[in-house]
Amino acid sequence: MIEVKDLHKQFGDLEVLKGITTTIERGEVVAVIGPSGSGKSTFLRCLNMLEIPTSGTVSVDGFELKKKGANVAKARQNIGMVFQQFNLFPHMSVLDNLTYAPINVLKVSKAEALERAKKLLERVGLSEKIDAYPSQLSGGQKQRVAIARALAMEPNVMLFDEPTSALDPEMVNEVLDVMKGLAETGMTMVVVTHEMGFAREVADRVLFLDEGILMEEGKPADLLLNPQTDRAKRFLEKVL
Amino acid sequence: MDFSRIYDSIPYILEGIPVMFQVVIVSALIGISLGIVVATLKIVPNRLINFIGHAYTAVFRGTPLILQLAIIHFGLPQLTGYITTPYQSAVIAFSLNSGAYISEIIRAGIQAVDKGQWEASDALGVPYVKQLRSIILPQAFKNILPALVNEMITLTKESALVSTVGVLDIMRRAQIVGGQKAIYFEPLLFAGVIYFTIVMILTYLGQRQKKRLRKSDGR
Numbered sequence: 001m002i003e004v005k006d007l008h009k010q011f012g013d014l015e016v017l018k019g020i021t022t023t024i025e026r027g028e029v030v031a032v033i034g035p036s037g038s039g040k041s042t043f044l045r046c047l048n049m050l051e052i053p054t055s056g057t058v059s060v061d062g063f064e065l066k067k068k069g070a071n072v073a074k075a076r077q078n079i080g081m082v083f084q085q086f087n088l089f090p091h092m093s094v095l096d097n098l099t100y101a102p103i104n105v106l107k108v109s110k111a112e113a114l115e116r117a118k119k120l121l122e123r124v125g126l127s128e129k130i131d132a133y134p135s136q137l138s139g140g141q142k143q144r145v146a147i148a149r150a151l152a153m154e155p156n157v158m159l160f161d162e163p164t165s166a167l168d169p170e171m172v173n174e175v176l177d178v179m180k181g182l183a184e185t186g187m188t189m190v191v192v193t194h195e196m197g198f199a200r201e202v203a204d205r206v207l208f209l210d211e212g213i214l215m216e217e218g219k220p221a222d223l224l225l226n227p228q229t230d231r232a233k234r235f236l237e238k239v240l
Numbered sequence: 241m242d243f244s245r246i247y248d249s250i251p252y253i254l255e256g257i258p259v260m261f262q263v264v265i266v267s268a269l270i271g272i273s274l275g276i277v278v279a280t281l282k283i284v285p286n287r288l289i290n291f292i293g294h295a296y297t298a299v300f301r302g303t304p305l306i307l308q309l310a311i312i313h314f315g316l317p318q319l320t321g322y323i324t325t326p327y328q329s330a331v332i333a334f335s336l337n338s339g340a341y342i343s344e345i346i347r348a349g350i351q352a353v354d355k356g357q358w359e360a361s362d363a364l365g366v367p368y369v370k371q372l373r374s375i376i377l378p379q380a381f382k383n384i385l386p387a388l389v390n391e392m393i394t395l396t397k398e399s400a401l402v403s404t405v406g407v408l409d410i411m412r413r414a415q416i417v418g419g420q421k422a423i424y425f426e427p428l429l430f431a432g433v434i435y436f437t438i439v440m441i442l443t444y445l446g447q448r449q450k451k452r453l454r455k456s457d458g459r
Contacts, residue, residue: 002330050362050363076364081360085356087357087360089360089375101365101366102368104366104374105367150363234431
């Protein structure tokens with residue numbers, strides 16, 4: 001469902017992605033791992049054109065995403081994204097965070113949007129926070145609201161950009177549990193993460209990126225326990 | 241120093257207060273509208289339009305306000321053949337000038353909003369105008385309002401410049417009284433007290449506003 005072909009991204013003189021080619025199937029959970037600065041976040045951000053690739057193509061459901069305009073806005077409605085820093089709208093209540101885009105972008109009725117929001121909050125275990133503002137929530141709660149906000153658009157794919165990296169350790173699991181639950185529903189997910197436990201347990205496939213190159217990919221059991229490249233070996237020795 | 245000599249002129253000088261406020265309030269309203277337009281020119285994704293916005297700001301911030309006022313009042317009629325009254329010239333000059341400063345305040349306020357807010361709304365497919373109106377501007381407003389109050393204070397003080405084109409404001413009236421009675425220190429000092437009092441009141445109101453905004457941050 002997502003096809004990435006020879007993706008390059010350059011920031012000035014710095015080439016962050018050096019030709020990435022891969023395909024993400026419907027219903028697949030893909031974990032993207034690698035050292036910091038390996039380009040894994042940039043790779044993820046290219047999938048919904050938050051970063052415009054320097055060259056190469058990204059196609060979602062057979063449609064190639066072009067730089068900007070209607071095509072991308074349309075595609076983004078089907079691609080949910082969860083950020084490291086949550087990026088909830090601080091001036092809106094939790095409910096408004098969840099209903100703003102469905103009402104204003106998808107033109108869903110208010111009643112329908114409210115219904116969706118309630119269900120999603122129940123699913124992430126935050127029903128009682130419906131009228132709270134983001135500043136009244138803990139990091140883990142914010143991230144769960146952010147996941148619910150993305151799901152309120154009923155996307156086909158969910159992208160996660162280091163969703164637990166900004167959290168206090170005791171809050172990591174509540175977010176990972178929500179993500180696990182989501183994976184079990186058959187959602188297509190691409191997750192940039194440092195949580196090797198999550199990658200091993202939940203992912204169908206792991207991509208190892210280093211210096212902008214897709215060094216290795218495979219089933220988590222194979223890649224994490226028996227890496228083929230030296231780079232992957234060295235990296236995994238440090239983190240496992 | 242003998243203030244008893246200007247007692248009978250005090251009402252005359254005080255009549256300058258509404259005159260001053262007329263200049264300041266009208267200029268501020270036009271200036272804010274203009275500032276919004278110029279700020280928009282500066283942030284839309286188009287280099288040529290950006291340049292126009294920046295050029296406008298550079299010219300009005302890069303030259304003395306008293307010069308702008310003089311060109312509009314004394315210079316322009318030579319080209320247009322249309323003579324503006326002192327009040328009109330004052331409002332035109334102050335509106336154009338404050339528009340430049342206010343556009344910078346608005347632009348900075350918008351750009352200070354966390355980049356993540358643009359990205360999050362981009363990722364949800366929110367179109368640009370709605371993004372600006374519902375997500376970015378409400379947050380930018382908190383950055384903009386305190387700076388805007390400062391600009392109003394500056395405008396109030398600088399408004400004394402309109403005396404140079406003959407608007408009968410506080411400053412001008414104080415000078416006239418000085419001329420008539422051949423004592424300058426007392427009327428000018430009195431004018432100073434009026435300006436100082438007004439500025440202190442505005443500063444106080446601004447501080448209170450700031451506190452209220454800070455409180456609402458903790459929602």
